[in-house]
Amino acid sequence: MADIGDVVEIVVISMRDSFLAVTVFVAVMVFLFSWLQYATSGRFVEYIRERKKLQPVIGALMGLTPGCGGAIVMMPMYARGYVTYGTVIATLIATLGDSAFVLIGAAVTDSSFIAPLIAVHVISFIVGVTWGYLVDICGITPLKPLGRFGPTFVQDEPQNQPKVESPLDDLSREIPEGLGYSILHKGYVVWWAVTLIGLVFAILLLVWSGQDADYSLELAYNPLTMDGFITWIGLLGATLSIVLYIAQKNWFADDTEATIGDKLHSMRETMVHAASETAFVTFWVMIAYLVFEFMLLFSGLSEQDMAQYGDGLIAVMVASIIGLIPGCGPQIIAITAYTKDIISFPALAANAISQDGDALFPLLVRHKAASLWATIHTTIPAILAGIILLLADVNF
Numbered sequence: 001m002a003d004i005g006d007v008v009e010i011v012v013i014s015m016r017d018s019f020l021a022v023t024v025f026v027a028v029m030v031f032l033f034s035w036l037q038y039a040t041s042g043r044f045v046e047y048i049r050e051r052k053k054l055q056p057v058i059g060a061l062m063g064l065t066p067g068c069g070g071a072i073v074m075m076p077m078y079a080r081g082y083v084t085y086g087t088v089i090a091t092l093i094a095t096l097g098d099s100a101f102v103l104i105g106a107a108v109t110d111s112s113f114i115a116p117l118i119a120v121h122v123i124s125f126i127v128g129v130t131w132g133y134l135v136d137i138c139g140i141t142p143l144k145p146l147g148r149f150g151p152t153f154v155q156d157e158p159q160n161q162p163k164v165e166s167p168l169d170d171l172s173r174e175i176p177e178g179l180g181y182s183i184l185h186k187g188y189v190v191w192w193a194v195t196l197i198g199l200v201f202a203i204l205l206l207v208w209s210g211q212d213a214d215y216s217l218e219l220a221y222n223p224l225t226m227d228g229f230i231t232w233i234g235l236l237g238a239t240l241s242i243v244l245y246i247a248q249k250n251w252f253a254d255d256t257e258a259t260i261g262d263k264l265h266s267m268r269e270t271m272v273h274a275a276s277e278t279a280f281v282t283f284w285v286m287i288a289y290l291v292f293e294f295m296l297l298f299s300g301l302s303e304q305d306m307a308q309y310g311d312g313l314i315a316v317m318v319a320s321i322i323g324l325i326p327g328c329g330p331q332i333i334a335i336t337a338y339t340k341d342i343i344s345f346p347a348l349a350a351n352a353i354s355q356d357g358d359a360l361f362p363l364l365v366r367h368k369a370a371s372l373w374a375t376i377h378t379t380i381p382a383i384l385a386g387i388i389l390l391l392a393d394v395n396f
Contacts, residue, residue: 006297013219014289016234020217023237023282024199025108026101027192030281031274033066038270049082056132059087060125063094063359066104067277068328071095071359079367085141088363088370090132092378094124097357098281098328099335106339109206116338116345116396120352123385127353131381140377142369183247188275191240195278198237201230238286244279284329288336311344316386319347323354323382324375326364331355345395350386354379 048058062070074091077083096103103120107113138147208215220228322334331351338348356378364371 009219010290010293010297012231012235014286014293015238016219016231018282018286018289019234019237019241020198020202020205020230021109022102022105022285023241023278024195024202025105026281027195027274027278028199029066029101029104030278031271034069034270034274034277035267036065038267048087049077052084055083055087056090056129056136059083059091059132060094060128063091063128064121064125066096066098066100068095068097068358071097071357075359075363078363078370084136085370086132086134086136088374089135089377090128092356092359092374093128093131093353093381095355095357095359096121096124096335096352097331097355097359098277099331099352099355099357101278101281102285102332102335102339112396113339116348119345119396120349123349123389124352127381127385131377135377142367142373145373145376180247184244184276185272187240187244187247188272191237191244191275191279192271194233194237194240195275198233201233205230238282241279241282242286244276245283248276248280280328281332284332285336287329288333288340291333292337292340292342311347313387313390315343315347316350316390317383319343319351320354320379320382320386323351323356324379326356326358326360328355328357331357344390346386346389349389350382352382353385354382 048055048062051058059074062074064070071091071094074083074088078085078088100121103113103117107117135147140147205217217230218227220231222228223232319334322330325331334343334351334355335348337343338345356374360371360374363374
């Protein structure tokens with residue numbers, strides 16, 4: 001029978017490990033890709049607008065970049081008629097959103113995840129490009145969701161507008177007011193300081209584990225001991241991440257048009273939103289850890305028992321359906337389930353293809369029909385790809 005001590009231990013270890021095993025590595029990746037978007041996004045936008053025939057390929061590449069920024073940038077371009085609907089579908093299929101950082105973090109700490117990390121991105125890219133071109137060739141649009149073979153619905157289609165300004169100008173900007181904005185824009189400095197310290201110890205933990213296969217970080221509360229100090233760093237970092245997560249007031253999605261617009265125009269905002277994006281990932285990874293650990297604690301099941309339910313056709317279907325949920329939060333839980341060996345690779349791939357990340361929200365605001373049909377047009381290839389991988393017995 002579980003007692004309060006077991007519950008506290010699970011909470012503390014989940015907070016510590018989510019920060020030291022995921023957050024610190026994700027922070028580096030998020031900052032790197034955020035900086036690349038800041039430095040090159042304008043050129044990418046102009047390039048894709050001028051090359052209609054390559055748009056699904058470029059859209060898939062934009063979606064493939066970790067995080068939701070690349071995918072979100074594509075949505076106002078479609079609303080202005082600069083890119084095809086097939087390009088939108090290719091982008092949404094290829095993106096893994098913020099859940100990509102969970103896989104990247106797992107690959108950094110465990111080399112066995114490198115192969116599935118590469119494989120799921122390659123599969124998402126190939127399916128995205130193929131399905132995107134197929135959508136355009138068949139003439140599928142929100143106006144004609146079945147292409148040339150179905151009825152036409154009466155609704156507004158994006159019209160190609162004069163190229164007088166960059167599509168990036170369509171991205172809104174955050175209003176610099178409110179308690180949440182103040183906490184985020186002042187607290188990010190402290191968060192980065194703790195994260196950099198945590199990164200040092202996370203690397204040391206990897207080194208120590210490599211030198212001694214039996215080494216494990218003990219749960220200790222005395223900050224004067226090494227294990228105790230590392231534990232408190234993890235707890236502090238996780239707590240700060242929760243504070244930033246609450247401050248941004250976006251419970252299921254962290255990236256918005258406003259945050260992307262800010263990041264693409266300011267290096268400081270790039271740092272701020274890299275912190276908030278990582279905090280978002282941290283929160284949902286921690287939730288996933290807690291869900292899995294409490295399920296094991298109260299059900300009496302082992303991870304091997306749970307894995308039996310994460311394989312097969314039902315797992316593929318459930319993973320695809322989870323991908324229908326807008327935002328990255330539920331998807332992070334699904335990807336974390338894979339890193340815990342709870343679901344199979346075909347289920348992982350199905351979720352990766354089906355999910356649209358945070359990019360669906362700006363599309364929903366600008367073009368409701370396109371966003372609703374896009375969820376269907378990305379779920380169909382997700383189920384097909386998952387079943388094919390399942391029948392081919394592809395697993396990592």
